[in-house]
Amino acid sequence: MPSRSGLFLMLPPLVALILFGLLPLMVVVNWSFWTWDPVTYWIKPDFSVAAYGEILQAGRWSVIVATLFKAALTAIICLLLAYPAAYAVHFLGSKRWGPLLLGLMTIPFFTSYLIRAFSWRLVLGRTGVINTLLQESGLTHAPIDWLLFSDFAVIVGLIASYLPFATFPLLLSMRRVDQTVLAAAEDLGAGFWRRFFTILLPLTRSGLFAGFLFVFVMVCGSSTEVQMLGGAGASIVTVMINDVMRVANYPLAFAISTVVLVVIFALVLIGNRLFGLAALFEDRSA
Template sequence: MAKRGLDAEAKQGLTLIAPPFLYALAVLAAPVLTILTYSFLKDGYLEVIAEFTWSNYVQVFTDPIVRTVMLRSLFVSGLVTLATVVLAFPVAYYVSFMVRPERKSMWLFLITIPFWTSYLIRVFLWKVILGYNGVINSTLTGLGIIDQPLTFILYNVNAMVLTLAHAYAPFAILPIFVALEKIDRSLLEAGRDLGESRAMTFWRVTLPLAMPGVIAATLIVFIPTIGDYVTPEVIGGGKIPMIANLIQVQMLALDNRPLGSALAVTAMLIVAVVSVVFLFLNRRFLKVRP
């Protein structure tokens, strides 16, 4: 009877998860498999030739332009991730440890305000702020600090990093805050009772226990920023393309879907490898299981 009850519960559970599972399979797996299939086909004149080939991947790994763009994408995404997480941790720490419990919901509400506007609008606002006749240049010129508007604050990597770090800051703050909230405060008090300073207590207790949130924030920021298309196009002025821009050119402008698919698959694999290496280093050197 007990076995029958378990079988009935298992069937009921499968029935419940089947619709979302099939939906996720259709929405996520089907496009990935389609891209993977295209990456092994040949590109013909205004058509795709259904013939297996490795030439697309050979071109991806041997073309110096692709290599340069991929390395730039990794570098920019790494800078954005580092800046975002480093700036997000103090904010999350302040809200978790310094703000009174009844006011934390208000702070979280304020942190999520950027989500009220479209990501594209936020990117264009940064272009307005950093532009030749933008807010910064107009202010500095009006105060007499500079005679001519600055031209180096837009259309460069620094502007892209600043824009992406601002856009993804809430994605980093929230998981770190959740991890900090789960820390048992009695552990911190025990460390202080044993003679540890606040800095050492933070280093030996708070930071290791908060690492799951830091890891989540790192991956949440790193993975989408490496494939960002809008910011390099708007803030970079199209002069500093990243891998997503290169994929767009191959897919739409040149109509070379096999090569564009190979670029997309390669980018996904590189991101997966970098993420796994980061998780391994975290477990190896920080002795924390994410």
């Protein structure tokens, strides 16, 4: 049970969380059940589920499903790339080179997200770096069109943007692993892969899911990579919400946001249940 002074210290961040985190979300969920009043050009508190019914129209539901699929796929690929990166920083990097390797991962954030997304056009385009190298080496005789303005290009851009968000939680979870356990397993004859699958991977599962969740949430809220690399017909939840807001259909926009919010909240509950997400933030100093 926290002491009175501890409760007093917890009060400011708790109030900030409620005011700037929970309250806006509660307003969005509440307004998703309101109706649009064409007279006042605003929403009014008449309970209705019409906005949720509209999600099933005009292909909106397919956009939500496609967004969730892109977010999950991007998160999984990021984890496959982030795990060896975090392992190299923590176990292979020295105290001098570890922070440097970690700092290098943040280099993409030194510039605008628009520039980062647009730069992939110069890499994946018909006259981009990859097509030029493939044609000059004789591997292809014409540019590969699907490299740009495709789901492939969108996934590449999303991975490049959000890979660090999968790496940092994994690194944090690895630093919480007792090194003596790995050393003892090695002394008992366990090879690298046996130590990895029986010790390291289970002990870092909270970091795995945290990395997955961070990337998943970031992708669900992104739009630049889709608009810059996906072509004119590409869409994602955020783009769809912007389009709906332009025609002032606010209840529908709030309903779409609520559906995504419910999915993310369910993921958090499942992750905490199956992967021990809360264990990543436990104090093990005692």
